[in-house]
Amino acid sequence: MNKALVLHGPNLNLLGTRQPEIYGHETLEDINNALFEQAALGGWEVRCRQSNHEGELIDLIQAARLDGTAAIIINPAAYTHTSVAILDALNAFEGRVIEVHLSNVHRRESFRHHSYVSLRADGVIAGLGSQGYRAALEAVMAGGR
Ligand code: DQA
Numbered sequence: 001m002n003k004a005l006v007l008h009g010p011n012l013n014l015l016g017t018r019q020p021e022i023y024g025h026e027t028l029e030d031i032n033n034a035l036f037e038q039a040a041l042g043g044w045e046v047r048c049r050q051s052n053h054e055g056e057l058i059d060l061i062q063a064a065r066l067d068g069t070a071a072i073i074i075n076p077a078a079y080t081h082t083s084v085a086i087l088d089a090l091n092a093f094e095g096r097v098i099e100v101h102l103s104n105v106h107r108r109e110s111f112r113h114h115s116y117v118s119l120r121a122d123g124v125i126a127g128l129g130s131q132g133y134r135a136a137l138e139a140v141m142a143g144g145r
Contacts, residue, residue: 002043004039004073004137005071006035006073008028008049009074009075009080044137054079054083054086057076057089058089062092074097074099075102081112090117098124099124101126107127
């Protein structure tokens with residue numbers, strides 16, 4: 001079965017209560033459950049992981065290189081703007097990479113305008129809220145670059 005990995009970076013465990021005016025009222029569990037359903041309908045297996053730790057996210061990306069994961073959908077959260085190490089890990093992954101942000105980072109503070117991960121991402125979705133994850137999964141399941 002085709003496999004996708006969804007990675008959520010730091011503080012995304014707080015979704016639903018964290019600045020809902022920016023990030024919405026849905027919890028991470030709500031978002032993940034919708035992805036599980038969508039994947040099942042498309043005949044894909046999706047795994048969702050959240051970590052507040054850069055090294056753990058890197059370990060998960062490295063593991064995905066070896067277990068046949070076809071695509072990584074990643075919201076690196078604040079690490080988007082700081083982490084060369086996550087970029088390097090993604091550069092070593094051969095499948096598709098879609099970067100997702102709930103908020104439109106380009107309408108926010110200038111430090112959020114730069115993304116290391118975008119240097120590797122095949123696609124970037126920002127500002128669509130939780131719908132962005134579902135759009136990313138749809139693109140992954142449809143195949144192509
Ligand atoms: C975010 C945007 C980042 O700038 C921020 O640090 C986050 C969430 C988003 O989903 O909009 O934690 O990635």
